[in-house]
Amino acid sequence: MSDTEEEVQVSKVKVRAPNRHKFKTLAERINEVDVDVYRRVGKVCSTPSHGATCFVQESLAEWRELNAARDWLDVERKLRPLAQSLPLLLHHKQQVLDVLLSSLRPQAALSLPPVFGLLVAAARDLQEELVPHMPAVWARFTWLLSPVQSGGGGCAIDPDILQQLFSAAAGLCKVLVRQLTTALAQTLKHTAGLRYHSEHHVRCLAAETFGYLFRQAPLNQLRSGLRAVMAEHALNPSPARAHGAGLLVGEAIVGVEHGLHSKAPVVLQLLFQDDLLNPKDFGATDSAAASAGAAADAAAAGGAIASDCRKKPRKHPTGLTREALRAHCTAVAAVALNKLLQHTRRGHTAVLWEALLAAAERRLAAVKTAAIAAAAAAVNAAAGDVRAAAQHAARSILLVAQAVHFFRGSRVEDYAPLIALTDQLVAELPSLLLQQQQQSQEQQQQGLQQQGQQQQQLQFLALQQQQEEHVFTAADFE
Numbered sequence: 193m194s195d196t197e198e199e200v201q202v203s204k205v206k207v208r209a210p211n212r213h214k215f216k217t218l219a220e221r222i223n224e225v226d227v228d229v230y231r232r233v234g235k236v237c238s239t240p241s242h243g244a245t246c247f248v249q250e251s252l253a254e255w256r257e258l259n260a261a262r263d264w265l266d267v268e269r270k271l272r273p274l275a276q277s278l279p280l281l282l283h284h285k286q287q288v289l290d291v292l293l294s295s296l297r298p299q300a301a302l303s304l305p306p307v308f309g310l311l312v313a314a315a316r317d318l319q320e321e322l323v324p325h326m327p328a329v330w331a332r333f334t335w336l337l338s339p340v341q342s343g344g345g346g347c348a349i350d351p352d353i354l355q356q357l358f359s360a361a362a363g364l365c366k367v368l369v370r371q372l373t374t375a376l377a378q379t380l381k382h383t384a385g386l387r388y389h390s391e392h393h394v395r396c397l398a399a400e401t402f403g404y405l406f407r408q409a410p411l412n413q414l415r416s417g418l419r420a421v422m423a424e425h426a427l428n429p430s431p432a433r434a435h436g437a438g439l440l441v442g443e444a445i446v447g448v449e450h451g452l453h454s455k456a457p458v459v460l461q462l463l464f465q466d467d468l469l470n471p472k473d474f475g476a477t478d479s480a481a482a483s484a485g486a487a488a489d490a491a492a493a494g495g496a497i498a499s500d501c502r503k504k505p506r507k508h509p510t511g512l513t514r515e516a517l518r519a520h521c522t523a524v525a526a527v528a529l530n531k532l533l534q535h536t537r538r539g540h541t542a543v544l545w546e547a548l549l550a551a552a553e554r555r556l557a558a559v560k561t562a563a564i565a566a567a568a569a570a571v572n573a574a575a576g577d578v579r580a581a582a583q584h585a586a587r588s589i590l591l592v593a594q595a596v597h598f599f600r601g602s603r604v605e606d607y608a609p610l611i612a613l614t615d616q617l618v619a620e621l622p623s624l625l626l627q628q629q630q631q632s633q634e635q636q637q638q639g640l641q642q643q644g645q646q647q648q649q650l651q652f653l654a655l656q657q658q659q660e661e662h663v664f665t666a667a668d669f670e
Contacts, residue, residue, distance in 0.1 A: 222351050222393050225351055225354050225355045227358045227397055245278050247314075247316045247317050248281055248310060248317055249276065251310050252271060252275060256268055259303070259305065263295065270291050271288060271310070281317055289329075292311055293328060296336055298345045304357075308357065312360055312364060322368065323371045326372070333357055334385030334386055337394055354393075354394070354397060358401050361398075365405055372405055374413070376413040377417055379405065380417055383402055384424060387436045387437075389432075389436075398440075399436065399442070402443075403442075406418075406440070406441075406443070406444030407455060411458065414462075418462050418468070419468060419473075421437045422520065422524060423473070425524055426521075437524045438525070438528040438529075438530070439527060441527075441528040445459050445528070446532065446536075451540040452540060457543050460543065460544065460547035463528060463547075464525065464588070464591075466558075466584070469517045469521060518584055522587040529544075529591055530598075532544060533603050538602060538604070544595070548588075548591060549613065551588050552591075556585050556617075558581045559581045559585050562578045565577070566578045
């Protein structure tokens with residue numbers, strides 16, 4: 193109660209509340225989409241709550257109270273009699289999945305959160321029983337984000353749907369991590385549509401989601417998965433595929449607090465391996481390289497399904513020479529390196545620099561070995577080996593230069609190895625260049641000699657043909 197007239201007048205003055213709403217562009221909203229496999233708001237129970245015999249039944253009751261969208265109520269009405277118990281859910285699993293996947297439509301945007309939640313709950317209940325149906329789940333996710341022009345759902349620019357979809361995908365990967373990493377190459381094959389999407393932000397979110405599988409995979413499956421990613425780009429090279437593959441490899445290495453994961457040494461060693469892929473993996477010879485083998489999919493799966501490829505031969509890809517495969521692998525490594533440089537800080541990149549410098553020194557040593565062998569052999573094949581080894585070493589030096597150049601050298605741990613590498617390049621580069629020039633001149637001379645011999649043979653054949661076709665007359669005997 194006011195005591196004076198001034199207080200009454202002051203109380204009548206309306207104080208305008210500050211406008212806390214801030215307009216955000218579509219790019220800003222998409223940038224705020226966060227995919228975290230480990231994030232959990234509440235305690236995760238190992239068993240359903242009291243009164244429910246399976247997680248799907250519990251999730252149905254929960255979302256029935258939280259969501260009143262018409263499409264969701266239709267889905268809930270169909271699923272309720274099929275999920276009264278775990279044995280009943282196992283018996284009707286195909287029908288339950290059909291109802292859930294058919295409900296993933298952009299027209300029913302308000303019903304998508306409970307449907308995605310039910311998919312994760314079904315994975316917790318079914319476990320390995322759901323693995324044979326995962327290709328259909330990934331295909332439906334891919335369709336939902338595909339452009340409308342190609343017959344897809346066209347939800348790639350909807351931040352809310354992106355958040356829900358990749359959160360569900362991350363939940364599926366976490367629940368089924370043991371089953372999915374047992375055949376990592378097959379999982380990567382079915383998720384290629386998401387990882388190589390035409391939109392940049394979709395590829396980034398997919399890499400964050402499926403990078404978790406690389407971090408949890410055993411060593412043999414890790415190598416198979418990395419070979420599969422490299423082979424996917426090599427079989428159908430494009431900037432989008434190089435970007436998607438590199439991001440996935442980078443996400444497999446990043447760790448917490450701007451550091452690297454514990455599996456970083458193993459992955460980096462495989463990433464900078466000299467010949468992670470060979471033309472023989474695709475059924476091609478290193479000399480011909482005109483056609484890659486019928487086991488192209490087997491190489492993409494790390495050799496896991498080679499027998500199937502022998503039974504079903506396919507059209508051979510062309511152009512998969514050793515140098516082409518090395519170039520494709522280096523393109524993927526460059527994208528992965530850029531991802532690591534953006535994530536890490538100085539003091540956490542010692543493992544990365546060790547792998548980079550070791551690969552550069554190893555390839556420079558291979559150049560010297562090839563040059564000595566070429567000088568002793570003096571044949572064209574040996575000269576080609578020197579040229580190939582030099583190109584391979586140059587790609588490794590470019591990766592080192594990329595790491596040094598990033599943000600004006602802010603990721604360099606120690607400059608002493610870099611200076612030593614520079615001195616080695618300055619000392620050995622002139623002799624290598626001179627040797628390559630001499631070899632190229634010898635090849636040119638040999639080429640000119642071969643051309644002269646070919647011209648002489650052609651002239652001789654032409655004269656011989658004229659003599660055979662000539663019709664003798666009396667004038668020839670006068």
